[in-house]
Amino acid sequence: MKELSLHINDIIENALKAEATLVKLTIVEEPVQNKLLIKISDNGKGMPKEFRSRAMDPFTTSRTTRPVGLGLSLFEASAKRSGGSLKLLSKENVGTVVLARFQYDHIDRAPLGNMVSTITAVILGLNKADFIYVHRIGGETFRLDTREIRQMLGDKVDLNDMEVIRWVRGYVREGLAELEDQR
């Protein structure tokens, strides 16, 4: 994949397919320490033990067995290619955690991509589920929690409402722009 945000989208989609009601995305950029961390955790139905051992193998995750597709193997390849690694933790009926580490300045590390569009797309696909997005660069943190947004909106307005989405876009854009100075 050309941008890491595509992997992120893919893994979050997995989480929602696994009936998660809460998905959390954490991105930590530490340029000084040459580290990039992407963590996606969910409270979905998790993977049975025997499936988990095969989850990273692109040849066993065929359509018949699957809560997961090629996403994990590609994400892992991406991480390994840039001097990093991918860790998968999953427990049935508890949830799943995907933790990818990258060497920040590795020449083969794909750029993060457009996080504003990515987050907007994720929120559009949530339905009833909630989403937390935490992005840290250096010492600064940006945070978004759809539970708080829903609370502000009350029951009458949907998260998918165009006005709301437009507001979210602006909020993420501004929040990330403030972080940029930390790079």
Add this chain to the structure above:
Amino acid sequence: MKTYSVDALLAHEKFQLANPGVETNKEIGSVYIGDLLSWVMSHSEQNCAWITVQTHINIVAVAVLLEMSCIILPEGCTPDEDTQKKALEENIPLLVSPWTAYNIACFLKEKMES
């Protein structure tokens, strides 16, 4: 094998310059195709036309480091905005083409041999 120039390539309708203002009177001595930047860095050569689907800013760094003639993005890939700017700054012609890498390479081979 004779050389061909970036200018001559741009005269063909299937190639467009993504960063106008850059110097295009450069000789193309060879062609290299690859998308894994670390691999390209250790295997391509000076004065080559490099065909890659990667569009992020690191491709400019690789082209500068190896003193390539130009970068060609195949199959309608478009460069990121900062890639375009950086390529102009560093004087690396950035070309886009609807053709596949294979078509582009065949075209260049033909031109470089005639």
